[in-house]
Each structure stands twice: as C-alpha cells, then as structure tokens.
Amino acid sequence: MYRLSQETPEDRAEIEALYDTCFAPGREALSSYRLRDDVPPVADLCLVARDDLDIVAGAVRFWPVRVGAAEALLLGPIAVHPTRQGEGLGGLLMNASLDAAKGSGWQRILLVGDAPYYQRFGFRLLTDVTMPPPTNPARVLGLGDWSGVRGDVTRWTA
Template structure:
C-alpha cells in the first residue's frame, strides 16, 4: 500500500537520488532539462509515493511550457524505484497526477517517451510540436485533458517564462 502526497521541499534530495538511480548518468543533459532550467515545477502536481514505512517508491514532476503560443504541461521525470517496479506504482502516479492536472484546469500535457508505454494512458504522437534538439520527434507525445486540446497547437516548445 502506498500513500501519495505532494512533493515537499524536504523531499527534493531523496527524489533527485531516485531519478539518478532510475535514469542514465547525464540525464540533465537531455533537451527536456533545458526547458526546466531555472523554472520551478508545478508544485501542486509533483507527487511522491511512499510505502507504509515512509520509504520513497516513486515520484513524478510537471513543468509549465509553451508550445507556440499555447500553454502546456511537460510531464517528467516520472520514476519508480527498481525494487518497486511491476507493482502498479507508475500507473498510480500517472493517473493521480493527470487527474489533478484536469481538476486544476490544465488543458494539455506532453512528454518525451515511449509511445507503447504512455499510449496506455492516452498519450499519442504530436505532429508539428518541436522539442529542442536532439529529441527524436517520434518520442514527443501529447495527451488532451479536454477535448481537442492539441488541435491546432504547433510550434517550438519553450520555457513558460
């Protein structure tokens, strides 16, 4: 059993250590990190999952970006500790955070990831959306949180600021 909570400032180092464990060294060199540089995450959507003993099992963060003139959420990173994978924790984090984004009035979410995995949550390839290089355009995926939210949205992805 896991409890989900909004990430707090005191969780930061532990979440960063989880991301370091789950992703390749140099993860911060990825283009998506350029969109996060100097910008705070959308705190209300950043969740941590802890077991009954308070041990961190997973985390997800979101950042506000612009796609052309449209406002969007950039999902990621999302990670589950290797010893906790296969327990549905990633799905729990994904579903809870996307539900919270909808409830807060966000219209669209995007990420860079594997279509077969994220497709189960409704994400599909975005055409006309340009992530900073080097990003494989086939891995740029979007999810409308309201009907037709991605319709007509195109352009370069840039920090919200």
C-alpha cells in the same frame, strides 16, 4: 500499499536520489532539462509515493512550457524505484497526477517517452510539436486538446 502526497522541499534529496538511480548519468544534460532551467515546477502537481516504511518508491513532476503560443505541461521526470517496478505504482502516479492536472485546468500535457507505454494513458504522437534537439520526434507525445497547437516547445515565461 503506497501513500501519495504532494512533493515538499524535504522530499527533494530523496527524489533526486531516486531519479539518479532510475536514469542514466548525465540525465540533466537532456534538452528537456533546458526547458526546466530556472522555471519552478507546478508544485501542486508534483507527487511522491512512499511505502509503508516511509521510503520514496516513486515520484512525478510537471513543468509549465509553451508550445508556439499555447500553454502546456511538460510531464517528467516520472520514476519508480527498480525494486518497486511491476507493482502498478507507475500507473498509480500517472493517473493521480493526470487527474490533478486536469482538475487544475490544464488543457494539454506533453512528454517525451515510449509511445507503447504512454498510449494506455491516452497519450498520442504529436507531429506538429517540436522539442529542442536532439529529441527523437517519435517520442514527443501529448494528451488533451492539441487541436491547432503547433510549433516549438520553449521555456515558460510569465
């Protein structure tokens, strides 16, 4: 059994340790991290999953970005501890966070990931959206209303 809650500043160290465990060294050198530099995440959409021993088992974060002139959310990172994978926790985090994003009025969500996994949540390939290099264009996926939205993904500016 997992308890989902909004991420708090007290969760940060545990979540960063989870991301370090789940992703390759140098993950912060990826181009998607440049979109996050000096931009706060959308706090009310960032979720943490704790087990019955209150240990972080998974987490997901969202960041605002621009795609051309449009606003979008960049989903990620999302991670489930290796000892908890295969239990449906990734799907639970995805569905809860996507519902929260939709409830908050966000019209489109972007991520960089494996299409076969994310298609089950409704994500599809975005051919008119360009992530900063060296992102593989076949991994740029979107959910929501992308009609007429095209261009480069850039950092959020208020």
